[in-house]
Amino acid sequence: MEKIxxxxxxxxxxxxCNLNIIQFSQKFSYPLGISPILVLAELKNKGPRKQSELAEVVGHTKGAITNISNKLVKLALVERLQEEEDRRTVRLKITDKGLDALQEAQKIGNEIYIDLFDSFSETELNEYLRLQYKLIEHSQQQK
Structure with missing residues (x-):
C-alpha cells in the first residue's frame, strides 16, 4: 500500500467538506454559507454579541465578520443594537426570521449528516468520532 x-x-x-457544503447550499433557501450559520447559532445560544466577540468564537477576521454581519442584517436575520451607555458599542441580535433560518439550516444539516454517516456501522462511527477528537486534542496541544 502506498504511504499516505x-x-x-x-x-x-x-x-x-466541499461535497457537503454544495449539498447544503442546494437545499438551503437563503444565500448563505456555513460561517453565517455559525454566527446565527452563536447569537441564538449566547444572545447579542459584539462583532469582535463573534470573530473570535467563529475563527474569522473582524473584516470577514463585518461582511457576514452586513449580509445577515440585509436579509433581516439579525439586527444591530446600540448600547445606551456607549452608542459606539454595537451588538448583533438574532431576529425571529434568523431563528427560522437557523432551524431550517439545522434540519438540512441533520439530513446531510444522517445520509453521510449512514454508510458507517455504529462501531465505525464511534471510531471515526474518537479519531476526530484525538486529532483536535493533538492540534490544540500543538499551539
Whole structure:
C-alpha cells in the first residue's frame, strides 16, 4: 500500500467538506454559507454579541465578520443594537426570521449528516468520532 501523505489527507477532508457544503447550499433557501450559520447559532445560544466577540468564537477576521454581519442584517436575520451607555458599542441580535433560518439550516444539516454517516456501522462511527477528537486534542496541544 502506498504511504499516505499530508496532502492526500487534506485533499480528502476538503473534498468531503466541499461535497457537503454544495449539498447544503442546494437545499438551503437563503444565500448563505456555513460561517453565517455559525454566527446565527452563536447569537441564538449566547444572545447579542459584539462583532469582535463573534470573530473570535467563529475563527474569522473582524473584516470577514463585518461582511457576514452586513449580509445577515440585509436579509433581516439579525439586527444591530446600540448600547445606551456607549452608542459606539454595537451588538448583533438574532431576529425571529434568523431563528427560522437557523432551524431550517439545522434540519438540512441533520439530513446531510444522517445520509453521510449512514454508510458507517455504529462501531465505525464511534471510531471515526474518537479519531476526530484525538486529532483536535493533538492540534490544540500543538499551539
Amino acid at each position: 501523505n499530508i496532502f492526500q489527507l487534506i485533499n480528502a477532508t476538503e473534498h468531503l
